[in-house]
Structure formats: structure tokens, C-alpha cells
Amino acid sequence: MIKLQNVSKTFVTKKGKVEALKNVSLEVKKGEIFGVIGYSGAGKSTLIRTVNLLEKPSEGTVSVNGTELTKLSPNKLSASRKKIGMIFQGFNLLKTATVYENISIPLRLSGLPKAEIDNRVKKYLSIVGIESKSDSYPSQLSGGQKQRVAIARAIAHEPEILLSDEATSALDPDTTEAILDLLLKINEELGITILLITHEMKVIQKICDRVAVMENGEVVENGSVLDVFTAPRHETTKRFVNSIFHHQLPEALLTKLKETGSIVSLSFVDNTSGEPTLALVSKKFNVFPNILSGTITQLKDVPYGKLIVHLQGDDSEIDRAVEFLEQQHVLVEGVKRNDVKNKRIS
Known part of the structure; x- marks a missing residue:
């Protein structure tokens, strides 16, 4: 479904070159929830932004459904991106638009008929559980409700893939649980493949099928959640596992x-x-x-x-x-x- 091969990304700054990704290879299977976990600065955000080429790799290839995105023309890349939804930590909602408008405006820009737009907005507001907030503005919503709007907006395009960039890190524990339950529902009922990045073990524990652990721009472990976290090899993985099991003995x-x-x-x-x-x-x-x-x-x-x-x-x-x-x-x-x-x- 998603295949990264030998992907590297180097940023040039005033202080010199920064290697955000170093020869990363990763494969996400159709229908699964794949998590990428790492501490701040590990390269997670850069990695997920290469999947839809918001960040173009310095080296390597990115393929989705067998199509190598790194070789597409701007027009074909734009068409391919419609199959890839994305949600962010900061929600990215239009403050002066209602919930309905936040979801409908991108659909309108895609050229969908008005009746189809209305059907989709109502359908996906119902799926995320906030149909009653259709006429509300973002300032009138809680953090969890804003994230539900962002999720509805992303899946209203009916993508095959949903990218989640630290989508729960700004939320309280109870709201995080609710959003994770929603992502599970979307994966199971709509069949959408989900790739998410996080620094929170509870996210990986609750919903992910497989996981990659990142450190300093590299994938240091990769496999099923069960295999990786029951027999961790790398020190970074062990630190994440130890965050679950605190056994401090005098x-x-x-x-x-x-x-x-x-x-x-x-x-x-x-x-x-x-x-x-x-x-x-x-x-x-x-x-x-x-x-x-x-x-x-x-x-x-x-x-x-x-x-x-x-x-x-x-x-x-x-x-x-x-x-x-x-x-x-x-x-x-x-x-x-x-x-x-x-x-x-x-």
C-alpha cells in the first residue's frame, strides 16, 4: 500500500545541513494501522510528510498502490493526493467557517456536485459523532470535537489512506481514548489504511498492528507491535517499553x-x-x-x-x-x- 525505499531527507539551514531522514525503508500493508514512534527530533514528522510528498525526499522513492509518487507530474501528484487524507495535531480548521463549511469547502474546491457534498458532510459528521455541531464555529468546540471535525474533513474525500501527524498529543487522556476509538472504527468499518506518528506508547498499544521505532532519522526497529515490544532490542525501544512497566525495587x-x-x-x-x-x-x-x-x-x-x-x-x-x-x-x-x-x- 505504502512503500518507502531508501528515503533520505536533508535540510539546508544557516547552521549547515540537517539529516532528518537517513536511508529509511518502510512498508505499510493495505487495511492495517501502522504506527511510527520516537522521541522529539527522531524524524517522525518529516517521514509522514514524505508519504504525500509535502516533503520531497532528497533521495529514495515513495510509492502508493504501486505508483511511484516521486516520479509524477504536479497534476498527477495532485490527483494521487486526493486518495491520501491527513489530520494534524493543530486541527488546521478555518476559524471563520462553520463545521459544515470546514468540511464542505475542500469538497467544493474538488469540483463535487452540491448534492454530493451535502451527502458526504452529513454522512461523515455522523460517523465521527458530531452531527449536532454542524452550524457551530471552531471556537465553540472542545479540542476533541475540533479533531473530530478534522477527521471528518479528511475522510470526506473518501481516501484510501489516512495520515495522522500526532493527532492526539494535544488532547487530554479521556479525549485521546475517544479519538483512538474513532480511528479504530474508521479503519475497521471504512477499510482505510492508517499511518500515524506519535511519541505516546498508549497510542501504539491501543490501535496499531505494526510499528516502527525511530531514532535520529533512522528506523531502529520494525515489526508487529507484539514482537517489537515484547522482545525489544534497541535501547530506544526499551525506553518506551519501560514507560509502561515501572518496576522500581529498593x-x-x-x-x-x-x-x-x-x-x-x-x-x-x-x-x-x-x-x-x-x-x-x-x-x-x-x-x-x-x-x-x-x-x-x-x-x-x-x-x-x-x-x-x-x-x-x-x-x-x-x-x-x-x-x-x-x-x-x-x-x-x-x-x-x-x-x-x-x-x-x-
């Missing part, structure tokens, strides 16, 4: 517990259950598990949890217990016996 506690066993981190996914498995450990082996900390979250529809557990017992019995846990598809990590140098376990 050093004094670690020092005391290390004398009688091991402290491990147990990660479990989907129908793997931490506590019943631990109950079996205590029955099968001469090991006594003690849960020190735990968190369960969702990666879209899949439960994912981490427990910090003290396994009390002899080294040989603990080794057997760990082997059993791994056979039950539980990822076992942690502080090795007699090692308390790092008091944060994640």
Missing part, C-alpha cells in the same frame, strides 16, 4: 532477597497466565515464588504482562523452575543470583 530489598534465591522478570502474552504458572512452579519444584511487582496491559487486542518475582530456593531447583517457565512460553529475564548492580528490572 536496593535494600534486592540485597536482602538475593541471599535466598533469584529475582526474575516474567513476561507473558495472550492466554499465558503468570500466576497459575507460578502456582505450578511451587508444586513441581522446591521453589517458593513471591510476586514483588506486576503490570498487565494491552497491545491492541492482546494482553501483555510483566511480573517481578523472587524465586526462593536452591540454585539447581531455581534453574529447573526457570526452564519449566520457559517451556510454558513465559519469557524469563532478570537479575542473576548475587548480582544487584541494577535495581531497575524491566
Whole structure:
């Protein structure tokens, strides 16, 4: 659906050249929600703006549905952009126009008949749930309502792709949840492929199928949300995962517990259950598990949890217990016996 191949973007400033993107390759499949996450300055905004060529790459190619946009004439590029909607953090609504007009004006400029414009405005206002605000002005709306108008305006063109540029970062947590639910609805009911960028893990967790992690203009990890965040390799990815699981254990506690066993981190996914498995450990082996900390979250529809557990017992019995846990598809990590140098376990 969307394919970036070896895309680089260099900006020339008074202070010299800035490499915003460095040889980025990425593929977004039809019908999925693909997230790009990274901290400020990672290159996310530049990346998403290359998809519709608001930023033309310095090198590399951008293709949508098999058409290489970087080779199109201005007229053909303009036609291709109609299939790509975009929503922004700042809403970008016309302050002196009503909600109805904010959606209808771009349609009118596209040359659609008046009756079709009216049908589409009413249809998509209904889909985003603010049909009652048709005659209101942006100043009369909440942040969430403004974003719903922006989403309605973007999908009123009936695009195949929706680009979301930090669309929830200016919203409060409850409104963010509502907007994410709306994006899920649009993806599932209208079949629109969504590419979004964010610095918020909750966005990736809730709605994304696959994710790319960016750092310094490069994609450092890329894959399914489940694979990337249950087995992170890059330090940036690990930082994002740690933002979900804060397991801060006092050093004094670690020092005391290390004398009688091991402290491990147990990660479990989907129908793997931490506590019943631990109950079996205590029955099968001469090991006594003690849960020190735990968190369960969702990666879209899949439960994912981490427990910090003290396994009390002899080294040989603990080794057997760990082997059993791994056979039950539980990822076992942690502080090795007699090692308390790092008091944060994640």
C-alpha cells in the first residue's frame, strides 16, 4: 500500500545541513494501522510528510498502490493526493467557517456536485459523532470535537489512506481514548489504511498492528507491535517499553532477597497466565515464588504482562523452575543470583 525505499531527507539551514531522514525503508500493508514512534527530533514528522510528498525526499522513492509518487507530474501528484487524507495535531480548521463549511469547502474546491457534498458532510459528521455541531464555529468546540471535525474533513474525500501527524498529543487522556476509538472504527468499518506518528506508547498499544521505532532519522526497529515490544532490542525501544512497566525495587530489598534465591522478570502474552504458572512452579519444584511487582496491559487486542518475582530456593531447583517457565512460553529475564548492580528490572 505504502512503500518507502531508501528515503533520505536533508535540510539546508544557516547552521549547515540537517539529516532528518537517513536511508529509511518502510512498508505499510493495505487495511492495517501502522504506527511510527520516537522521541522529539527522531524524524517522525518529516517521514509522514514524505508519504504525500509535502516533503520531497532528497533521495529514495515513495510509492502508493504501486505508483511511484516521486516520479509524477504536479497534476498527477495532485490527483494521487486526493486518495491520501491527513489530520494534524493543530486541527488546521478555518476559524471563520462553520463545521459544515470546514468540511464542505475542500469538497467544493474538488469540483463535487452540491448534492454530493451535502451527502458526504452529513454522512461523515455522523460517523465521527458530531452531527449536532454542524452550524457551530471552531471556537465553540472542545479540542476533541475540533479533531473530530478534522477527521471528518479528511475522510470526506473518501481516501484510501489516512495520515495522522500526532493527532492526539494535544488532547487530554479521556479525549485521546475517544479519538483512538474513532480511528479504530474508521479503519475497521471504512477499510482505510492508517499511518500515524506519535511519541505516546498508549497510542501504539491501543490501535496499531505494526510499528516502527525511530531514532535520529533512522528506523531502529520494525515489526508487529507484539514482537517489537515484547522482545525489544534497541535501547530506544526499551525506553518506551519501560514507560509502561515501572518496576522500581529498593536496593535494600534486592540485597536482602538475593541471599535466598533469584529475582526474575516474567513476561507473558495472550492466554499465558503468570500466576497459575507460578502456582505450578511451587508444586513441581522446591521453589517458593513471591510476586514483588506486576503490570498487565494491552497491545491492541492482546494482553501483555510483566511480573517481578523472587524465586526462593536452591540454585539447581531455581534453574529447573526457570526452564519449566520457559517451556510454558513465559519469557524469563532478570537479575542473576548475587548480582544487584541494577535495581531497575524491566
